[in-house]
Amino acid sequence: MLRKDLEWLLEYKKLTPESTFRLLSGMKPTSKFGEVFQYNNLTASVAGYIGAHVYELAGEPGKAYHRAMEKEIFKPLDMRNTTFDMEKAQHGDFASPHSDDIDGHTTLIKMEQNYAVVPFRPAGGVWTSALGDWSHVNNHWGIPIVHHGGSLFGYKSDWMIMPDAGMGALLLTNSDSGGSLLWLLMRRLVEVVHDGRLEAVASVDASASNYRTAAGDWASKLAQHYVSAPLGTITVKKSSDHTIFVFDAAKAAWQPAKTTTAQFHLSTPTRRSAA
Secondary structure, rough: OOOOOOOHHHHHHOOOOOHHHHHHHOOOOOOOOOOOOOHHHHHHHHHHHHHHHHHHOOOOOHHHHHHHHHHHHHOOEEEEOEEHHHHHHOOOOOOOOEEOOOOOEEEEEHHHHHHHHHHHHHHOOOEEOOOOOEEEEEOOEEEEEEEEEEOOOOOEEEEEEEEOOOEEEEEEEEOHHHHHHHHHHHHHHHHHOOOOOOHHHHHHHHHHHHHHOOOOOHHHHHHOOOOOOOOOOEEEEEEOOOEEEEHHHHHOOOOOOOEEEEEEEEEOOOOOOOO
């Protein structure tokens, strides 16, 4: 299945775990089974909720999934700092999300958009620390590596070990720009453990020099309106200080005709450090 995230990213406030099945039911495969790899968050979400239903037949999918993960995974592995509860995770010592502002400076961003993953949490959305993460096995540069990355707005992470060497590394970043370091950390680990050709450091330097963000007068080139049959319309409002995208899903073909709007602001916010 092709990746199809915009519906739930834009309309998450009125979606539930059951919405996973409705959204996925409207999709069609674009290849034969096993022919190509395509990442799709909805398929992962459905798999998790099916497992939750098997685990607890009468339970609401979201709550049943929580209970199953807590009892069968988190507690046996002593993952005390791991939860799907967004509110619980944001109490005490937690890392606030960061991204680039319109001038290309790393700045604190709001947590709100990350709540989009809540109705689809088997596909992601787990909060954890250096004491716990997820894994699967891949083969890179001819070496078995167990790893899994994570991504939300303002957060990028990867956890990796080399079973044959008994060594691993974990990288947790609270910035979108941190994503450029994930693959390079894995490469550097291979170089250190297996005396590989030195490429990671030079790649970090190249990545830093090539890193660019949208800036300048790009907003002046945007049209006032954009229309998508599946998603609805976007109106672009501009001022001297802000560029605002107003999403109106009233005309979206994938949901009932009910007006809902979401606004996305691009501006230069006051810079402040995470608490």
